[in-house]
Amino acid sequence: LMRMHGGFSHEQKPSTLWLQGQSLVMLSLVLDEHREDASCLSCHFNPMERQKLLRAKDLLLADLTQAPGVAELARESGLSVLKIKRGFRVLFNNSVYGLFQAERMQEARRRLANGNTSVMTVAADLGYANASHFSAAFQKQFGVTPSTFKRGM
Known part of the structure; x- marks a missing residue:
């Protein structure tokens, strides 16, 4: 592998190239195994x-x-x-706040879909003092405003 750092030369024998190729395959397998181990933080x-x-x-x-x-x-x-x-x-x-916000928006969607509750009421019930902040968060999560979502139900 050390010789490979400088690249391949035309003077190398095919068997040497084959060995270097096999070394790369082995190195790739080891690195893949290490990456899988590192990703298993749980x-x-x-x-x-x-x-x-x-x-x-x-x-x-x-x-x-x-x-x-x-x-x-x-x-x-x-x-x-x-x-x-x-x-x-x-x-x-998800991050702590990301999980909280996702669950909050899922609850907002359920409430809007399940009844005659106004957007303002849902926003207030979920702790939003400003309905426009609620609307922006809802649109970011679902791609539509709460009013548009409610009309489509």
């Missing part, structure tokens, strides 16, 4: 940590009108702030 959580992260998620989603801070989630679940942040990204494929 494997690094012991069962107790996983339970604590699930508890933190439950605490986060208990009240969709206001997200608790990461420090509060850490304190209540018995994990560090860093473990909460990393754990949410790995286990739930």
Whole structure:
């Protein structure tokens, strides 16, 4: 592999080129294996940590009108702030606030689809003091405004 750093030369024998090619294949396999191991960060959580992260998620989603801070989630679940942040990204494929916001918007969509509730009421019920902020968040999540979504139901 060291000779390959300088590139291939015309003087190399075909068997040498074949060996270098096989070395590259082996190196590729090792790197792929390492990448898969590194991406399995959830494997690094012991069962107790996983339970604590699930508890933190439950605490986060208990009240969709206001997200608790990461420090509060850490304190209540018995994990560090860093473990909460990393754990949410790995286990739930989202940041703490990203997960909160996604669930909040799903609830807004359910409420708008299931009744005669106005957009203003849904926004207020989910903790938005400003309906335009709610509308912008809804449109970012679903690609349509809440009013357009409601009319289409």
